[in-house]
Amino acid sequence: MFKKLGCQVVYLEMPWGRLLKELKAGKIDLIPEASFTESRAKIYQYSIAYREIKVVFYSLKKIMKKQQENSLISYLDSGLKVGYLRQGYYGPNFENLKKMRVTAIY
Structure with a gap:
């Protein structure tokens, strides 16, 4: 897809939170697999x-x-101990339950 557009693509791997910061700062251009949220x-x-x-x-x-x-x-x-990305979004049901039940974040 990018080749057809004449774009050179550079892939950068980093933690989710840093990806969001880099995108906001204009240091990267795209992030794949982002869930929609109103704040985003x-x-x-x-x-x-x-x-x-x-x-x-x-x-x-x-x-x-x-x-x-x-x-x-x-x-x-x-x-059960549930691990999740600190700045990840897993839908409204998970967000509501997380607010009610999280006792510790490591």
Whole structure:
């Protein structure tokens, strides 16, 4: 796609938070797989979707097999430790539950 446009692409790998800072500062031009949020839309322009994904949890098989119910609430209620990107966005359900249930951020 970029070749057809005559663009040279340089790929830079870095943590999510730094990507957002670099984009805001104009030091990089694009970030793939960004979820839409109102606060981001005030600063950034979104492209059309280039792929659709399902957002799921993944874990060691032995952990998932112990769960009676396969839902976000059941995972959080069971006391499992949930890791996530500090500045990532996982949808409104996760954000609401995270606000109510997070006891520690490492």
